[in-house]
Amino acid sequence: MSFEIDEQTVLAKIDEQVKNNPVVLYMKGTPQMPSCGFSSRTAAALVETGEKFAFVNVLADQGIYQFLPKYQDWPTFPQLYIDGELQGGCDITLELAESGELKTLMAAANAKVDQA
Structure with missing residues (x-):
């Protein structure tokens, strides 16, 4: 038995995760x-920064695995979003860390939420 995963529903879920978490790693x-x-x-x-972050295991959610690459036109995993903005994948994150x-x-992203 298979069922259709609704792209719009999944993209809305991703959008909500990105907007409701100051830092989220897919x-x-x-x-x-x-x-x-x-x-x-x-x-x-991310752990080395000592800052809080959320994560989503894309392997545990077939819809996110399938449609996240369309969300910001980024084809690979991982994907890091900070303050609603796609930062990039592994190489870019490591450059930012360095x-x-x-x-x-x-x-800065976490501070905005703590002040709210």
Whole structure:
């Protein structure tokens, strides 16, 4: 028995997650049990900042796995969103971490929510 996954419903769910979490990482697996090297390195960079972040295991939600690449026209996982903006994948996140900008962006996004 198969059922159709509704693209608009899934995209609305992704939009809600991106807008309701100051920092959200779409990854394969979880930060504690990543399922690919790129997701592992990206999650580790976020953890190292000491800042709060949400994550979505794309392997646990077929709809998100299927339609997230269409959300911001980014074809691969992981995908990092900070303050509603797509930052990019593993390489970009690691560059931001190396420059110190990752912690700054995450702290600023988290501070907006803490003040609300």
